[in-house]
Amino acid sequence: MQTSIHTGGCQCGAIRYRVEGALEYPHLCHCRMCQKAAGNYFMPLGFAPGKMLTITRGEPGWFQSSDPVRRGFCRDCGTPLFFDTLQSDGMAVTLGSLDDPAAFPPVSQDGIETRMPFHAALGSLPGKNVDRDDLPGGIESIASTNHQHPDHDTELWCTS
Numbered sequence: 001m002q003t004s005i006h007t008g009g010c011q012c013g014a015i016r017y018r019v020e021g022a023l024e025y026p027h028l029c030h031c032r033m034c035q036k037a038a039g040n041y042f043m044p045l046g047f048a049p050g051k052m053l054t055i056t057r058g059e060p061g062w063f064q065s066s067d068p069v070r071r072g073f074c075r076d077c078g079t080p081l082f083f084d085t086l087q088s089d090g091m092a093v094t095l096g097s098l099d100d101p102a103a104f105p106p107v108s109q110d111g112i113e114t115r116m117p118f119h120a121a122l123g124s125l126p127g128k129n130v131d132r133d134d135l136p137g138g139i140e141s142i143a144s145t146n147h148q149h150p151d152h153d154t155e156l157w158c159t160s
Contacts, residue, residue: 008098009057010074010081013149016057017081019048019093026095026104030119031111037063037071037080041116044095045083046104053091056153099151 006023009016023046034043060072060081072082072091083092095101109115132139 006098006100006103007056007153008081008093009149010077010079010097011148012074012077012079013154014058014076015055015060015074015079015081016149016153017053017055017093018153019052020054021048021052023048023093023095023104025108026106027108027110028106029110030113030115032114033065034083034111035114037065038094041119042109042111043080043083044101044106045092046095047090047092049090053093099153 003020004022006019007016008019026044026046028042028044030042034045035041037043058074061075062070062072062084064070068086070084070086071080072084073080079097080094081097082094085092095104095106098104130139132142135141137144
């Protein structure tokens with residue numbers, strides 16, 4: 001039997017992790033604590049039970065957001081990575097930090113009592129491609145100077 005491997009990490013590459021097997025209960029959490037931790041309207045999370053999750057590079061920083069929960073993040077770039085319910089056997093990862101975030105579409109929304117009132121209307125907003133004409137050199141100036149870690153494991157990665 002072959003086990004699926006899913007990798008992920010922070011934006012700068014200082015922290016990398018791997019999950020052996022499928023994440024359980026991929027969901028969007030709209031609670032106010034997750035909103036603050038993500039700096040966003042919600043936080044997408046998926047649970048890696050038992051010993052499925054291994055940190056393969058670096059050491060995350062931790063913030064004890066409540067007595068039962070600590071949150072792991074990269075101290076270098078600030079990327080939120082982990083949601084650790086201390087009495088649980090396993091740990092959740094932020095789905096956006098996966099190298100392939102589309103692998104785990106959400107199956108539920110939690111904390112909907114604090115979900116933004118405009119959330120349901122987001123799909124009807126007009127869309128546009130990013131051209132960044134506000135930057136000298138446009139989107140090419142971002143692409144040609146990208147310091148973000150690629151969406152795959154690397155042998156070495158310079159974070160400076």
